[in-house]
Amino acid sequence: MKVILSINAGSSSVKISVYAASHHKATPREIADAQVSGLTAPPAKLTYNRQGASVEKGKEVDASSQDTAFRLLLDTLINDEALKDISSKDDIAIACHRIVHGGDYDDAQLITKDTYHHIEALSDLAPLHNGAALGIVDACINQLPSTHNVACFDSQYHQSIPAHIATYPINQDIAKKNKLRKYGFHGLSYAFIARSTAEFLHKDESSLNIIALHLGSGASACAIQNGKSRDTSMGLTPLAGLPGATRSGSVDPSLVFHYASDVGKLSPASTSQLHISRAEEILNKKSGWSALTGTTDFAAIASRATPEQALAFDLFVDRVAAFIGSYFVSLGGDVDALVFAGGIGEKSWQLRDAVVQKVQCLGFRVDEGKNKGPLKGVVDDISGDGDGSKKVLVCQTDEQFEMARMCATKEELWR
């Protein structure tokens, strides 16, 4: 039996789950979970559960970066005397880290100097994530010297996307040389969603076809065919596709050159002076809900209390519905379920209601009572009645569990 710390650095949160795991047992047992959420909507809040019982719920804390949030969470776990499985730092055998951009990696990796530098080199392609996650890896290397660190990649699940979908129509020599293609992210979540949904529907995962939506601080959609990713809305970086808390999502790429009023008038010769990195920063960190409404709290946006919030809400519904329509066609109409997940997908009944109404023409309906009621279990059916209506589900996704599960079967960790 080994203690695994499973660390998920999202763009607005850090979530840690602690597991007791045995080699090859596919279901690590959860001992505790702790998270700091709301990093982009201060004050950040700490929630901590031990053995399924609540210890802290929404306690306001002073944390504005993933790094400070992690240190606070690690202290919380190590200083809790009632958490018997971690009486000292040495009890933590494995720390697994959610690394959003894994480039061509198709399997979790033990973090060595080589893998560390490789992940570091990919940081520009996930500007809100890889650097922050590596900051946490550094903290683990320094503070937990006897712990093995493992990188689990969000991009891994999307290795199955066919070439004609992953390819950008640009010069292919340059595309290959610079590895410019659709990678896709939220893959740990989609892997969890696919397995849990198949179990819920009593289907073999290899014959499962669903449209899955991971809607959190970063949001994406995924067309899952025969249990594998066929298409997803994020691309080379997590900026593409749906808008998010501080991200624009897809815009006309030329917008970058017209963002400042005088930029469009520059001659081609002077465009080398343009600060593309500044444009990237604006689209990643200063756009999305924050730019439209002044808040990244989606519960406030879903209240539609101001015209700006109503605009942001309607815009999101429009973009999400467009991906559902596209993926419905991509799956040839053979769709077992539409599945909502992520902070917004799991918690905002208003968003689910509005999205499903928009795609009613495809046969999706929600039951009002089930949609508004508390969620029961990992997967919950909120479908409404209707002739030939298709299933609508909510999945309480668990990226930390997915990582711990990967570690339980990784031979080199158990030798």
Ligand SMILES: Nc1ncnc2c1ncn2[C@@H]1O[C@H](COP(=O)(O)OP(=O)(O)O)[C@@H](O)[C@H]1O
């Ligand atoms: N009750 C709620 N209603 C609507 N949205 C919510 C609610 N609680 C949290 N959210 C939203 O969920 C998002 C965070 O989701 P999460 O998946 O935890 O994000 P991440 O992993 O990207 O940090 C935030 O935009 C937050 O506003």
Ligand SMILES: CC(=O)OP(=O)(O)O
């Ligand atoms: C990939 C991504 O955007 O992740 P998150 O939603 O956790 O920020």
Ligand SMILES: [Mg+2]
């Ligand atoms: Mg997340």
